[in-house]
Amino acid sequence: MKIVFLDVKTIGEDIDLSGYDRLGEVVKYPFSTPAQVPGRIADADVIVLNKVRIDAETIGVAPRLKLVCVTATGTNNLDKEYLNSRNIAWRNVNGYSTESVAQHTFSMLFYLLEKLRYYDDYVKDGRYACDTSFTHFEEHFYELKNKTWGIIGLGNIGRRVASIAEAFGSHVIYTSPSGSTPQEGYYQTDMDTLLSTSDIISVHAPLNEYTENLLDAAAFKKMKNSCIFLNLGRGPIVVEQDLAEAIEQKEIAAAGLDVLCEEPMSPDNPLLRIQDSRRLLITPHIAWASVEARTRLMEIVLGQIKDFFSCGSQP
Numbered sequence: 001m002k003i004v005f006l007d008v009k010t011i012g013e014d015i016d017l018s019g020y021d022r023l024g025e026v027v028k029y030p031f032s033t034p035a036q037v038p039g040r041i042a043d044a045d046v047i048v049l050n051k052v053r054i055d056a057e058t059i060g061v062a063p064r065l066k067l068v069c070v071t072a073t074g075t076n077n078l079d080k081e082y083l084n085s086r087n088i089a090w091r092n093v094n095g096y097s098t099e100s101v102a103q104h105t106f107s108m109l110f111y112l113l114e115k116l117r118y119y120d121d122y123v124k125d126g127r128y129a130c131d132t133s134f135t136h137f138e139e140h141f142y143e144l145k146n147k148t149w150g151i152i153g154l155g156n157i158g159r160r161v162a163s164i165a166e167a168f169g170s171h172v173i174y175t176s177p178s179g180s181t182p183q184e185g186y187y188q189t190d191m192d193t194l195l196s197t198s199d200i201i202s203v204h205a206p207l208n209e210y211t212e213n214l215l216d217a218a219a220f221k222k223m224k225n226s227c228i229f230l231n232l233g234r235g236p237i238v239v240e241q242d243l244a245e246a247i248e249q250k251e252i253a254a255a256g257l258d259v260l261c262e263e264p265m266s267p268d269n270p271l272l273r274i275q276d277s278r279r280l281l282i283t284p285h286i287a288w289a290s291v292e293a294r295t296r297l298m299e300i301v302l303g304q305i306k307d308f309f310s311c312g313s314q315p
Contacts, residue, residue, distance in 0.1 A: 001025070001309065002064075003046045006032040010050040011071060015294050019302050023309075034058050041065065046305055055079035059088075067091065067308050069301050074206065074234075091304045095156055096297040097288035102160040104287035105202055105232055108256035112228050115139035117277040139278070145169030150198030152191075152214075153205025153233055154183055161202060162186065173198065177210040195222040200230070207234035215239065220246035227252045232287050235260040244270040247279050254279050258287040 001024030008017075008028040020026045024045075032040060032049075037058040041047050046067045052058070054068055054077060068083065068090040075092050083090055110116065118139050122128055128136065149165040151158045151174040162172045173187045175194045182188040194201070201223065205211045215231070216239040223229065229252055231238050240261055246252050260269065263285055274280045 001045045002027070002043055003048060003305070004041050004044040005029060006037065006040065006047055006049040006052045008048075011298060012289065012294055014291065015298055017298060019299075020305075023302075023305060038062070048301060049077075051077060053077050054083070054090075056082050059086075067305065069304055071297055071301055076207070089308065091301070091308075093297055093300050093304075096300060097290075097293040098156045098160050100290035100293040101157045101204070101232055101287045102164060103290070104258060104283070105157075105161050105204075105230060106164060108230055108232075108258070108281055108283070109200060109202075109228060111281055112254040112256055112278070113144075114141040115278050143169075144200075146171070147199040148173060148197055150174065150194040150201045152177065152194070152201065152203045153211075154186060154188075155204060155206075157232070158202075158204040159183075159186075161204065165200075170200070177205055177214060178208070179210075191219075192222060195219055196224070198227060199224065200228050202230040203233040203237055205233045205237060207236055211237045213237070213239050215243070217242040217245065220251050223252050225250055225252060229255045231255075231257045231259055233259065235263065241270045244274060247274055254281075256281040256283075258283045259285055 003020055003024060003026045005026070005028040007030070009030040027040070029040060032052055034053055034057065037052060038061045041059060041062045043064055044062060045064050046069065047065065048069045048071060050071045056079065059065060065088055068078065068088060070078065070090065070092040073092055073094050075090070078090055080090065119136070122136060144165065145168060147170050149162075149170040149172050151162055151172065154162070154174040154176065158174065162174070165172050173189050173194055175189055175191050177191070203215070211233070214237050220242060238257070243255060247255055257271070260282070262269070265272070265284070271280065271282065
């Protein structure tokens with residue numbers, strides 16, 4: 001068996017992949033362009049990838065290919081119809097990063113809610129050493145208890161965030177952009193109500209026809225000017241120009257983003273003009289990437305390959 005990793009750097013160089021070597025020949029490429037893929041997988045039985053586009057153009061000359069493994073939950077980069085026509089199986093991974101993303105959601109919230117950058121700078125700049133009071137009240141923050149937390153997209157991650165928010169005493173509401181059936185034990189509401197009544201709003205939805213450009217200028221105008229907005233779903237769910245203007249015009253208090261419309265970030269992104277860390281925090285798509293989550297991810301993918309070939313499910 002030959003296994004080809006097309007963009008192994010998207011997993012990180014610190015994760016142990018030695019288990020794959022015991023299955024056969026393994027070839028790893030840091031990244032692959034669409035033009036490079038055909039030559040690299042010409043004699044592959046399995047390909048493992050994250051972002052590379054897989055379609056007739058990229059894998060049309062791979063006669064031995066039996067299995068495509070995506071090291072992610074989303075599969076927008078797969079032409080599934082073409083794979084089915086070639087009798088090539090595909091696998092993705094769900095649930096591996098739930099704890100990691102939920103944890104990062106609260107890390108971003110507390111950074112913004114409690115103005116941690118400001119207070120860290122206040123101490124390190126020497127201002128606290130020169131102050132007369134033991135407490136500095138310049139920047140205000142509030143408790144989560146009795147606040148309303150609105151969640152857009154109540155999947156595994158959304159439910160985990162809900163449980164933690166409730167532990168802090170928040171009142172959790174959610175909305176389903178696709179209009180799915182209400183989930184027992186959670187309070188579902190319409191989008192307008194969620195936008196207008198929530199003190200914190202976090203997005204944990206996938207990108208699809210219901211969510212693309214969902215959070216636009218009209219949506220931000222409906223939010224409280226004290227609202228903290230967090231996007232840990234997908235970048236194109238938010239119209240970034242509209243968000244930048246909402247922050248600058250103080251229509252919302254602050255925003256935290258782990259995902260952007262273009263990744264890596266475009267030099268022309270309008271959010272780059274906002275330098276106040278009390279108003280905007282952006283992390284480079286790292287919420288999913290705890291060591292445990294990435295280890296779990298690659299163990300699952302390894303198991304998928306073993307199961308596929310040991311169970312005789314290959315074409």
